[in-house]
Amino acid sequence: MELRRAWLFLTLLGCTHAESPAMYGAISSPNYPQGYPNQVQESWEISVPKGFGITLNFIHLDIEPSENCEYDSVQVMIGEEVGLTLCGRRFDGFSGEPLPEQLFPSNTLRIRFTSDFSNEERYTGFSVIYTAVDLDECKEPLGAECSHFCHNYIGGYFCSCQPGYFLHLDNHTCGVHCSENLFTDLRGQISSPGFPQSYPENSLCEYKVRLVPGYQVLLAFQPKDFDVEEDPSGSCLYDSLIIQAAGKTFGPYCGKTAPPRIESGSNEVDIIFQTDSGGDNKGWTLEYSEAAIPCDHHHLFEHSLLDPQKVKYVFKDSVTVTCEEGYELATMPANQQSFQSTCQGDGTWSRLDLKCQPVDCGPPSGIDNGHVAFSQTTYGAQATYSCVSEYYQLILPGSADDTLRCSSDGLWVSKDGGQDLPKCTAVCGVYNPSQTVDGKIFKGKPANLGQFPWMVAFLEPKRGAGALISDRWILTAAHVVQGVEEPVMYAGIIDLRGRKHQKPLIAKRVILHPQYLQDNPDTKKDFNNDIALVQLCNKVELGVNVAPICVAGSDEGMFPTVGKIGYVAGWGKTESRERSPLLLYTKVPLSQAEKCQELAVEQKFSFTPNMLCAGDNTGHDSCSGDSGGPLMFLDTKNDRRMYTAGIISWGLGCGHYGVYTKVENYLGWIKETMENAEMEESGERSGYTCG
Template structure:
């Protein structure tokens, strides 16, 4: 008893029996283990059946006796074929009184099948298992698969495809196509069509056509109107596809019933591909092509002129190349300017013009203006320069803008002339305040108050003054030259103690008014025409403390009304010292000439003429050392400018009363004429 129990326990602990049997050949038999004696518990058997290619498998059960259970969950047999796992099989097809619910034959169209038998750990009754056999059966692939595009021919164990006349069997041995690839057309014109055109084209085809003509020529394609290719162009031609490729350019895909248009000229090599699917009956397409010589652009070089001028230039055409006005043809290889060059249209549609360039002419830097500035970025053709002057001491006379012309010259942008503008001295501007003062008992000037004021010293040491009326001319009194025609001139001064060499203004010549007469000793004093001009050796550089005063303009001969105030200035004698060290100035009015005539003079009374002005107040006057200095007035038309209307001429021996001044307005014509006669070019004089 003990030993029997031990044997049973040992059997329960054994692992289930599992094996796989491979069956090959056209037929065979398979049974469960120990059939028909009854199968054991814990079995797992598999049979893998394989027949030759071109056959299917028929499996027939001759006996089935397997423990029944719900859904055959305990013991069962199962078949897997054609990627299908069939339902589990159990029960018996031989016991009386029971209807067997499972099929007893199974088929596969493939060449492989697997049968699996499984039993669990216990059976309450004895079941014999199953018995079955298999046979290889022929498959009619032509009916089941339709594997051929044209004709399918079945035979035992396989099939063979064949094609209609005009087609050939492709490499896959199933698809029929036409021989439409590899053709190369080299003539300059021709026709290409889809296979069988105008009959329906072949399906399952990949056609390639190539047009290849001589380099230097271009292909022109045109589709015939009778165009019929399967597909809808609005959704991208997914069925049959026609494409055209030329160099980097691609055209298509084309389909539908509207003939496409390929615009322009293509290169000398054109590829045409036509791919069709396995169905559809469409007429196809027709392409007419021709060729033309490859054309070069009518624009060869920027800013160039070509001769002869044509609408089109073809391969091997030649033209003479020049440059537009304002540009010069430059040979890059030889690094030199040339007048023209012969260039050719090359086979690739380009000109051999890369060796040349049209460079703008160069005007060089514009001429510098004395006391001015140039303002330009470039000096080549069409560049612009704008002149300006050193303000506020100079102003521009003439047009400011000059352009670099095609003749490589800077010309006036308005007139087109070469005449340059000039920087003319600005007269009459100063920093004078409105405070009043006196020379004799006067007030000290500050730098910039009287920038035209000059100090003159004769060779005999006599002191005097003068006024700068341009950047090279000085206005003063003629009587300063009674004993010497040479004077020493200093400008830009306020404090005589701070004289410097740069303030010395060397004199070139002195010009005395031709009607002035030197005074005769012991005779009646006569200062009529007491006016003189000094030409400086060089033009002076104007600055804040050295700038000209304006001359009277038209109508300047008419004096301002009596009582009109004007400024006098100088380094002459003061009340308490012999000479002033710092420039003095005063504001004195014009008065009636009777005031000067009635003044007390030592000796004979001087001669009085309309060429004189009387001015002053008691205690306010010019004095010795101020002779030749200016008597200036604010310009009523432009209050920021000052005009010289008088020159300190003479007065009573006792200063501090009334003084007589040369009436400058009566001599403007003489001043201008004299300066023009002694200038090599136009005077820098400015009158108002």
């Protein structure tokens, strides 16, 4: 009877026709209810409408049994996975317990029947009825994965959200509108959506804090009120909280450890909270407040002092910035060493274009015949002076040394604060002892080049000589240059025949002693004050062949005594009564003044205390053409130095005693004349040319 009812039910099923997937049906093995054939592999696809599951009710199961059903079997396949495998004699309609209904939560499945090579006992196979069953998608374990609420209906389900939330486009997850939150009060509180309840998944929340300029936003989290999902590694790949302000990013933050207090440094802060699709965390809450924006002053106003001095400066604070000693404001008017600066609303100082820069003294002034060495010209730099050669010496003004320093006033000063520059003055009387001085002018011996580097030859209009006493002044006899404005002179030579290869010295002025009587030199009997100075247009370059001689009385050891041997040199007449083209020199002793005075009285010449007497009756003497040349002695304190004590003036015949102008008596006039001339020269108009 039961078998007939089953067949009747199957017959009724077959009479139903629908274009949509069937809601029920029946499937049986080949040749059912007779024994199934050998070597069979056959499958049936079952499909019901979406939103439904499938129940299988096996009303007959008679399949050759085997371990793991490896001989013959019927299988239920869901996709490529095996959902159920059956074999054996379970129920044939007459004996055995029928199998319970099997529910498969899928709207498609496949039934596969397999037999091997033998069915000796004539097993009859299987018969199964399938039925479409409405699924409750909102009931576990199916789970519709709705964020908040799930609603089931026949053939499907739908999700809905709590008030204040919206359903995302996936129709499953709920979110909140949290991207237009603006906070402008100076203080406030901000929390994640739903706090302290669980925050929504798949949400991107943005909170904007905007305060007035000049104030920064401070953020403070409560340690117990922070709970944001983190991944197993402890990173913030799932959910994260990020703070952004003034180009800086704080975070991301997650987990249960609250972020530290944040000083944003800006009046504009963005708080970004992003969540994924999972988790059940309560979120976070924070309090924000305002503080005046600080201005960093460290390393900003370098080399300067701030008044008032504070550990911290904030918005609207004003300071006076004063440059340290040795520094100045290059872009400000002269002598202005300070300016006002104010802390601005963006954390910067006003007037940042003003900088304290080192005072620049500019290149130090050079000096004649000298060098100045320096590497920098700013405050504290040093400039060291030296002379070009050993024939010059550095003369230091006051208590200064050879080094000047760039001062805070922008001036090069010495250690005592003076601005006077050192001077390179000629080293006088440089004497090389290897040059032996012996011989005679009258019956004289030729001099070697450089033996008397101070000798100057006067050739026109009168033959005579002179001596360099500096790099620009020549000392000679007044009667040699009397009435002469542009004498022809040469220095640094010993043979006048080679003068065409030399440049003559150019006189700027010829100065005779004011008390010298300018009568006829040929008949002159009074040579008192027979001394003159010649100033050159240009300084001569000193060296081994051109150098000045020292002047008697200008230093200790330069006072000759009677009997001391001196030397004279010149290009005057020799014993042959002809002028020598070569520089000749000889040795003469300083004699008692009475010797010359007696002879002068006899010949009606004037001999005064302004004259020296030198020579003897041995024939060593100066002669005509040697006038103006120096009477030279070695310094008793320094045997490498010579000085001139006299000027060849007149004589009582050649080869006997000679009379010389006593230079010591004219030191004051020499110094005053040279200083006045140089002072006058410094006031001359620009562009003046000499000669």
